[in-house]
Amino acid sequence: MLPLLLSLLPVADSGSCSAGTAYLQLQGNVQRAVQLRAGEFEPVDGAVGRACRGATSTDNRPSYFSAIHGVSSLEACKTECLSVDTCKGIEYSTGRCEVWTRPEGIQASRALEGYSCYRLVDESSSTTTTTPFPAGAFEAVNGGIDQACRGGNRGDNKASHYTVLSMPNLVECQAECYSRADCKGVEYSNSRCEIWTRAEGIEASLTLSGYQCWRKTGGCSAVTSELGATDALCSEACSYLAPGQWPCGEGGPCFCGATTTATTRVTTTTTTAGTTTAASTTTAGTTSTATTTTTTTSTTTTTTTTTTTTTTTTTTTAATTSVGSTLPPSSLVEQTVQALQNSNSAGVFQYDTGNGWLESDIYTWPDMIEAVRVMATSGVGQLKLWLGDSNHIYGLVNVAAFLAQCMQETIQYNACDENNWSDNNVVAEAGGSTYSSTSSCGQLHQSYQDYGCSAEEDALAGGRMACEVDLNMEMRAFTQAGWYGAPAKLFCAPKSKVPKAPRWDYSSPWCPQEGGWGYEAPFADDVDLDTYFDYVNSGGGCKDYQGIKTGGWKFDGSGCVDGACPGADAPLFGQPEGRTDVEGCCWWGRGVIQTTGTCNFGKLNFFMGKRAADENRAAIYPSIDFCKNPNSICDPSSPPELKWVAGMFYWLNAVQPYNSGGWNYKTELKKWVDGGMKMSDTSFINGASGIVNRGCHNPPNCGTGELHAGPARATNFQKVLKAMGLI
Structure with a gap:
């Protein structure tokens, strides 16, 4: 299977582009001279x-x-x-090239692998392309577009909910809101700006x-250009962290001065009435209080947001409520967990043995x-598993989509x-x-040890986000295909222990089975690595895993050269030869x-592991060093939910916040x-x-x-929903 968490590929910076005359090739092999505008390109974030x-x-x-x-x-x-007068x-x-002509210009960006974004700085242009508030200061309400x-x-x-102003564009409407402590968000349409209070x-x-419709969330801005900090980068980076954590405090390059304090009341139909619990967390002079009241009435949810300015530095603990994020009410987590515990899970998580x-x-x-409990309550900084706001059914469907x-x-x-899936077709x-x-x-033109993080991610980490590559590291996986x-x-x-890489021959030798003549017991899963490497170097076979039927190591055959069997090249990662x-x-x-x-293991270590703990930041797994031991995710001695948590970290980053193309x-x-x-409607899954x-x-x-495998994923989705009793 292809790895799903790929780091950003490096793209060379072409520098600035000045005025001049270019000759553009047209259809019919006819050329014409085009006068280009004056200007330079600056990188966006x-x-x-x-x-x-x-x-x-x-x-x-799209407009x-x-x-x-x-x-x-x-x-x-x-x-x-440069050939388009209105290009920003x-x-x-x-x-693929997008020529941006939005009148207000490019004011923000989003992390997306394989893309590059540049703003044209044109002295002849009277349009500003900066916002008077940091990116992330507003969040779209139900998608934002075409929403009142x-x-x-x-x-x-009610008219009392807002004040109507006349503003030339959405940005100025938002800027007015951002400058007012009582503003909760804006509605904008054709110069009509509603400031919601x-x-x-x-x-x-x-x-x-x-x-x-846009809700004010509070924002973060760069207080210095050191480490490459920008308002947009600070806003994005600090969204992953609890308040006060470096670089969003403690003398870091980012300052988060608008703090959102949320109070959520959830009432559900139960047999217990009048029970009230309250929890309060104080951070840098701001108190976040979560109150849950259980009665026999229908469910209602109220969120109160208060904006304050803080200048103190705090030391954050795992119990601190994150800026701009409401911890899912305990009753919501409990409802979800109880529903999962009551599910008929038998036969849901199955694997193909080849014979059944x-x-x-x-x-x-x-x-x-x-893992659901951990990621819904502790999460990673502000990122938490979404359990449906006030309706746990939404949360269960989110979990089901993940499991599918x-x-x-x-x-x-x-x-x-x-798995090693580089078969004949892949090699061809x-x-x-x-x-x-x-x-x-x-595999397939990748070089995992060269997965470098972006400059912005390195800046967030104070120099380097990715794990360092230790050439003396040695380890063996815990699982293989069956x-x-x-x-x-x-x-x-x-190379001092395995000088040349062999290939696996799945057709030879044939392996005697237990009780048969010539049978040798396979190695234990925790075999001494020096013993295993000697076996590999000698071209051994039939001892690599329990139940093996055929196969062993070879240093010759198709594709092998001079006693070594190379993999595919990875030119995009600086590996021109296999x-x-x-x-x-x-x-x-x-x-x-x-x-x-290395980048993605580095992120786990920075946000969840030993590095976070060493730097006095909240960590779910403070004793696990994902950089020193990437094997920890699959190690049977690790917390059993870790292999799930690592996957949910991806889900929280890439899927839950997805909002593109409408x-x-x-x-x-x-x-x-x-x-x-x-289930006949497969648009969501x-x-x-x-x-x-x-x-x-x-x-x-x-x-x-x-x-790939869309129908199979939809079938998985249906299988999980049935187990949950939702369909």
Whole structure:
């Protein structure tokens, strides 16, 4: 299976582009001279790995740009922009150029692998392309676009909730709101700006063409340009962290001065009446109070937001409520967990043995429930598993969509570690040797140890986010595929111990079975690595895992050269030739949605592991060093929910916040649930599957290929929902 968590690929900065005359090739092989505008291009939030956006990181209306396909390079895309009088900047990904003509320019960006965003600085332009408030200061209400703001429900539009002003554009409307402590958000349409001051804030919206609704969240800004800090970067980076944590405090380059304090009251129908519990957390002079009252009335939710300014520095503990985020009420978590515990989970998590299906012994329902509890309560900084606001059914469907992907990607193989899947077909496409042991270094033109993080992520981490590569690191995976003759577990070792990489021969030798003549017991899973490496170097076979039927290590055969069997090259990662060793190759994929590469393990360590603890930040796993031991995710001695948590970390980052091309993940989920959860309507699950498998909700429209195994993922989704008793 392909690793799903890929780091940003490096894209060369072409520098500035000045005025001049370019000759553009036209159809019919005719040339004409085009006078280019004067101006230079500046990177937006570092440019590399950033997709351009309008007023906020979710503002990506098609009217803002013209997409040109077949553009060969970033430089050519810049030339396209300079030939358009109204161009404000460009977004470029391989072969695709967006020429942005939005009058307000490019004011924000979003992290997106393989994209670059540049703003055109043109002295002749009178339009400013900066906002007087940091990116992330406002969040879209139910998608934002074509939404009119409402109070407690869709019919609540009292005139006392807001003040009407005349503003030329949305940005100035938001700027007015940002400057006022009593403002909770804005509604904007055709110069009409509603400044919402309702004490409880904006809790609902009504679909209405031409309107936009944005809720004020509080924001973070850069107080220095050191470490490459920008307002947009600070806003995005600090959204992952609890208040006061470096770099969003403690003398860091970011300052978060608008703090959101939320009070949520949830009432549900139970047999217990009059029971009230309250919890309060004080952070840097700001008190966050969560109150849950249980009565026999119907469910209602009220959120009160208060903006304050703080200047003190705090030391954050795991119990601190994060800026801009409301911890899911304990009753909501309990409802979700109880529903999962009451589910009929037998037969849901199964894997294919080749001769039938068995219950997975690696991925279990109870471990998954514990991961849900951890990620819904502690989470990672501000990121928490979404359990549906006030309706736990939404949360269960979110979990079901996540599990549908896990069942397709890993559970059906009973694999925690990445399998060696570089078979004849892969080699025919990518080169190398069939089932080379260098698959641990990277498969299909990947080089996992060269997955560098972006400059912005390095700045967030104070210099380096990715794990350092230790060339002396040695380890062996815990799992491998289970089919007849399946390749052995991936491993890594310095060249001093395994000088040349062999390949796995799945057809020879045939392995005697227990009780038969010539049988030798396979190695234990915890075999001494020196013993195992000696066995590999000698071309051994039949001892790599329990139940092996055939297979062993070879240093010759198709694709092998001079006693080594190379893998595929990885030119995008600085590896123009296929690897012939496994030195430093310890960063293969692990977990239920596979965490792969030095950057992604570094992120886990920074946000969840030992590095967070060492730097006095809240950590879910303070004793686990994901950089020193990437094997910890699949280690049977690790917390059993960890392999789930690592996958949920991806889900929280990439899927839950997805909002692109008019498709918002949470909005579509709610729409599907409210529409009766009809399995004949696969629009929601196909969209979620597309995000995981191809990076967008509507493949192949994003240019990364067709959705793989869409029907199987939808079937998995249905299977989980039935187990939960929802359908």
